[in-house]
Amino acid sequence: MEMTGRLASVTRHTLADAVRERFGFSFHVVVLSGQVLLDLFVLTAEVGGIAYALQLATGVSFPIWAAPVGLALWSLLWFGKFVVIENGVALVGLVTVCFVVGAVWQRPPVMELLHGIVPSIPREQSLKYAFLAVSILGATISPYMVSFYSSGAVEEKWDESHLRSNRVVAWLGMSFGSIVSIGVVTMAAMVLAPRGIEIERYEQAAWVLAVPFPAWGFWLFVASLGVGCFGAALELSLDISYIVAQGLGWQWGEDLRPRDDARFALVYTGALALAAVPIACGVEPLELTLLSMALTVVVLPFIVFPLLVIMNDERYLKNHRNGPITNAAVVLITVLGALLAMAAIPLQLAGS
Amino acid sequence: MRWWVAVGLVGLAGCSSPEEKAGRALHQAQGWAAAAEAITSDRLVAALPAHFVARTLGTAARAAEAHARTIDAVRDLADDERRSSTDAVRQLATTLEASASSVHGGQLDAAHKAALLEAYAGVMARARSLPH
Numbered sequence: 001m002e003m004t005g006r007l008a009s010v011t012r013h014t015l016a017d018a019v020r021e022r023f024g025f026s027f028h029v030v031v032l033s034g035q036v037l038l039d040l041f042v043l044t045a046e047v048g049g050i051a052y053a054l055q056l057a058t059g060v061s062f063p064i065w066a067a068p069v070g071l072a073l074w075s076l077l078w079f080g081k082f083v084v085i086e087n088g089v090a091l092v093g094l095v096t097v098c099f100v101v102g103a104v105w106q107r108p109p110v111m112e113l114l115h116g117i118v119p120s121i122p123r124e125q126s127l128k129y130a131f132l133a134v135s136i137l138g139a140t141i142s143p144y145m146v147s148f149y150s151s152g153a154v155e156e157k158w159d160e161s162h163l164r165s166n167r168v169v170a171w172l173g174m175s176f177g178s179i180v181s182i183g184v185v186t187m188a189a190m191v192l193a194p195r196g197i198e199i200e201r202y203e204q205a206a207w208v209l210a211v212p213f214p215a216w217g218f219w220l221f222v223a224s225l226g227v228g229c230f231g232a233a234l235e236l237s238l239d240i241s242y243i244v245a246q247g248l249g250w251q252w253g254e255d256l257r258p259r260d261d262a263r264f265a266l267v268y269t270g271a272l273a274l275a276a277v278p279i280a281c282g283v284e285p286l287e288l289t290l291l292s293m294a295l296t297v298v299v300l301p302f303i304v305f306p307l308l309v310i311m312n313d314e315r316y317l318k319n320h321r322n323g324p325i326t327n328a329a330v331v332l333i334t335v336l337g338a339l340l341a342m343a344a345i346p347l348q349l350a351g352s
Numbered sequence: 353m354r355w356w357v358a359v360g361l362v363g364l365a366g367c368s369s370p371e372e373k374a375g376r377a378l379h380q381a382q383g384w385a386a387a388a389e390a391i392t393s394d395r396l397v398a399a400l401p402a403h404f405v406a407r408t409l410g411t412a413a414r415a416a417e418a419h420a421r422t423i424d425a426v427r428d429l430a431d432d433e434r435r436s437s438t439d440a441v442r443q444l445a446t447t448l449e450a451s452a453s454s455v456h457g458g459q460l461d462a463a464h465k466a467a468l469l470e471a472y473a474g475v476m477a478r479a480r481s482l483p484h
Binding site: 207215 | 383387407415
């Protein structure tokens with residue numbers, strides 16, 4: 001994220017703009033198609049997550065919620081401004097801090113917690129845990145975040161004076177997400193593992209907060225699931241419109257009226273309609289989420305490597321190019337994640 | 353190097369023994385039983401919406417039945433082992449279904465709770481005997 005924010009601040013280019021300009025349209029259209037498909041897949045999972053949160057809250061089955069959820073998302077995109085969507089999502093997303101508070105409240109053994117930082121593969125169900133590790137990695141570094149962030153920076157007209165705030169925003173944002181993820185995993189380890197509960201459905205995930213905090217834990221889980229998925233769905237819908245419009249050279253911008261960038265608005269309208277269909281047909285959102293997150297890691301190298309080439313190109317970044325440590329870290333995480341994903345996904349699909 | 357070993361382990365993990373397949377299904381059924389026991393406890397049942405408790409018990413019943421079928425399909429497992437494990441999980445599925453109906457009908461009574469605990473204990477005893 002920091003890299004694409006830097007790219008936007010220095011060059012006023014979004015990632016899609018820069019890739020099309022640097023590598024040509026023929027190459028870009030391949031990457032674009034892959035990313036649009038992946039974004040659609042993840043968007044479907046997020047729509048499913050919101051619908052499932054509503055099912056938990058009301059008892060009405062999640063397929064029924066697919067169309068109202070799609071309509072609510074569309075309305076916000078159609079009538080809302082970028083800053084409202086961005087700040088609104090960030091503000092209500094703070095509800096997920098409950099997982100961090102809960103994890104601290106549970107008083108996990110510190111030494112075991114620190115030991116968990118070192119990557120390891122458990123002897124039992126190693127395939128399942130590898131698949132979960134890949135999914136968590138995919139949820140943490142999704143390609144849509146990269147292109148969405150650069151588009152947002154251009155929408156907000158960032159320039160070189162924003163480089164410092166870009167660094168702070170990227171670090172704080174990613175750290176916040178990572179700390180919440182650690183909170184969720186810690187809560188699962190403290191609440192579910194001792195009872196031998198393995199999560200197969202979202203209902204079981206609700207127990208992470210419902211068991212230790214009977215009075216309000218269930219409702220906090222429902223709010224976290226709904227709000228988290230709603231924010232991600234808004235960003236994904238916009239991202240699909242951004243990358244298609246930028247890739248094909250259309251007028252784009254969430255702050256423009258839909259009549260001024262009709263094709264941009266048409267893309268997110270179509271994407272939301274497509275994403276709602278599988279959920280309305282009853283496709284299980286949790287399985288879809290895990291699979292879409294794991295597929296993200298497979299696709300990631302095709303997004304990251306063009307970005308790396310651009311981030312090391314003096315013509316674009318001048319004296320703000322990547323250093324060797326950043327390059328090495330990005331290559332290492334991306335390649336290892338993709339290798340693990342390519343091994344784990346087919347085996348998990350074949351075995352389960 | 354560590355990651356290559358991990359990838360190798362992942363590959364090997366695809367080939368699990370009959371005991372492991374049955375053990376995994378038993379442990380997952382046990383997880384559902386543990387969760388059902390937790391949400392029907394006096395502490396939680398009053399705080400959770402009744403539709404959630406009923407739906408969860410119904411989902412748990414269907415999941416347990418699916419796990420019973422999985423165990424029953426592991427033909428390489430010794431007959432006694434397979435039969436008693438399948439029966440224990442199927443008993444759990446039946447109890448969960450009855451509990452779901454009871455919650456739908458109003459409230460979960462003491463007899464249903466006792467039956468749930470008994471079925472949970474039965475699955476737990478079987479799960480201890482198999483790896484997962």
